[in-house]
Amino acid sequence: MLKFGVIGAGRLGKIHTMNLLRIPGVKVKVVADLRIEAIKGWADSLDIPEFVSDWHSVINDPEIDAVVITSPTVFHAKMITAAANAGKHVFVEKPLSHDLTSAKKVLNALERTNVKVQVAFNRRFDHNYKKIHDVVTSGQIGKPHFIRITARDPSLPNIEFVKKSGGIFFDFFIHEFDNIRFVTNSEVEEVYAGGNVRWEPEIKNAGDFDTAFAVLKMKCGTLCVIDSSRQAVYGYDQRMEVFGSKGQITSLNDRETNVELKNREAVMIDKPLYDFQHRYTDSFVEEMQDFVRCLSVGNKTPMVTPKDGYEAILIAEAATRSAKENRTIKVDELRGIS
Ligand SMILES: NC(=O)c1ccc[n+]([C@@H]2O[C@H](COP(=O)([O-])OP(=O)(O)OC[C@H]3O[C@@H](n4cnc5c(N)ncnc54)[C@H](O)[C@@H]3O)[C@@H](O)[C@H]2O)c1
Structure with missing residues (x-):
C-alpha cells in the first residue's frame, strides 16, 4: 500500500x-x-x-x-x-x-x-496532444516547420489570483511551453513575447496581461506562435496545429458531443468543453496513474521531470522579459542565473 x-x-x-x-x-x-x-x-x-x-x-x-x-x-x-x-x-x-x-x-x-x-x-497525458506528439515523433508529417497554438480560458480569473500568479507567462503559457518541447523534442532557442489588457483594467494594475502572444524559435528550427486570452465568451479554446514537410496535424476542441444541427439559419455544434476541469479530466487521471506506476516500478522515471519543469520556467522568464523589454530573448542567456 x-x-x-x-x-x-x-x-x-x-x-x-x-x-x-x-x-x-x-x-x-x-x-x-x-x-x-x-x-x-x-x-x-x-x-x-x-x-x-x-x-x-x-x-x-x-x-x-x-x-x-x-x-x-x-x-x-x-x-x-x-x-x-x-x-x-x-x-x-x-x-x-x-x-x-x-x-x-x-x-x-x-x-x-x-x-x-x-x-x-x-497536457502530455491528454489524448489529443499525445497523438500529436506520437505522429510528429514517428515522422508522419515530416520535419515540423511551424506550430500554432491557441489557448484561451473561458472566464477571467479572480484578481487576487492574478496578483499571486507570477504573470500570464508563468501561470498560463507554461503549459504550452512544455507542450512545444514535448511535441518537437527540442529546446527553445529564443522567445519574443508581448501582451495587452483588453478585458479587465485591474489586471493591468496588477502588472499583468489578459491577452498575450509568444513567438518561439526552437533549436531544431521549428517556429511556433502561441496566442492566448484569459477569457473567451464561447468557452475554453484549446487548439494546436503542427505543419510539416510531409503534412499537417491539427487538434480541435473537445465537445460534449460532435452532433451538428443544421437549419435555414445556421449550422450548430456544441461549444468547447467549458474549462480545464472538464476538458482535461482524463489527463489528470492518467498523469496520476503514471506517477503511481513510477513508484511501483523500480526503474520507471516520471514522464515530466524537474528538469522539464525548469526548462518551462526558463521559457516563461524569457517571455516575461521579452514583453517587458520589447526584444527577443535567447533562452540560453538565462541559464547562468541561479
Ligand atoms: N494543471 C493545471 O491545469 C492547473 C490548473 C490550475 C491550477 N494549477 C496549479 O495548481 C496549484 C494550485 O492551484 P489551485 O487552483 O488548486 O489553487 P486553490 O487556491 O484552489 O487551492 C490552493 C489550496 O492551498 C491551500 N494553501 C495555501 N497555502 C497553504 C499552505 N501553506 N499549506 C497548506 N495549504 C495551503 C489553500 O487554502 C487552498 O485550499 C497552483 O500551483 C496552480 O498553478 C494547475
Whole structure:
C-alpha cells in the first residue's frame, strides 16, 4: 500500500485526491490545508483519516511515501525541497516556482536526494496532444516547420489570483511551453513575447496581461506562435496545429458531443468543453496513474521531470522579459542565473 499526503486542498488538490483514491493499492492518509473549516467536510466525506493545517506534519510523517503538492505556486519550491529531503516522492503542480533562482535551487537540492519527482504538465497525458506528439515523433508529417497554438480560458480569473500568479507567462503559457518541447523534442532557442489588457483594467494594475502572444524559435528550427486570452465568451479554446514537410496535424476542441444541427439559419455544434476541469479530466487521471506506476516500478522515471519543469520556467522568464523589454530573448542567456 502506497501512502500519500496531499498539501493544499483547493481545485487541483481535490482533483488529484479523488484520482488517487481510485487507484488500487493507494491510500490518502493525510490532507493539509490552512482552511480547516472549509475543507473538513470534504475530507471527512472521503474518509481521509487525518486532516491538518500545518504541511510540515505531512512531510514529517514516517508512514507517508509520497506527497502531492497543490498549494499556491509561491510555496512549491520550499515544499518540494523539504519533502524530498525527508525522503518522500513528490508530485507537484505546475509551475515549479515563479522564478529562476528558486527553481534552480530546487534542481540542485533534488540532485542530492533519491526520490522521484513529477511536475504536473498534464497536457502530455491528454489524448489529443499525445497523438500529436506520437505522429510528429514517428515522422508522419515530416520535419515540423511551424506550430500554432491557441489557448484561451473561458472566464477571467479572480484578481487576487492574478496578483499571486507570477504573470500570464508563468501561470498560463507554461503549459504550452512544455507542450512545444514535448511535441518537437527540442529546446527553445529564443522567445519574443508581448501582451495587452483588453478585458479587465485591474489586471493591468496588477502588472499583468489578459491577452498575450509568444513567438518561439526552437533549436531544431521549428517556429511556433502561441496566442492566448484569459477569457473567451464561447468557452475554453484549446487548439494546436503542427505543419510539416510531409503534412499537417491539427487538434480541435473537445465537445460534449460532435452532433451538428443544421437549419435555414445556421449550422450548430456544441461549444468547447467549458474549462480545464472538464476538458482535461482524463489527463489528470492518467498523469496520476503514471506517477503511481513510477513508484511501483523500480526503474520507471516520471514522464515530466524537474528538469522539464525548469526548462518551462526558463521559457516563461524569457517571455516575461521579452514583453517587458520589447526584444527577443535567447533562452540560453538565462541559464547562468541561479
Ligand atoms: N494543471 C493545471 O491545469 C492547473 C490548473 C490550475 C491550477 N494549477 C496549479 O495548481 C496549484 C494550485 O492551484 P489551485 O487552483 O488548486 O489553487 P486553490 O487556491 O484552489 O487551492 C490552493 C489550496 O492551498 C491551500 N494553501 C495555501 N497555502 C497553504 C499552505 N501553506 N499549506 C497548506 N495549504 C495551503 C489553500 O487554502 C487552498 O485550499 C497552483 O500551483 C496552480 O498553478 C494547475
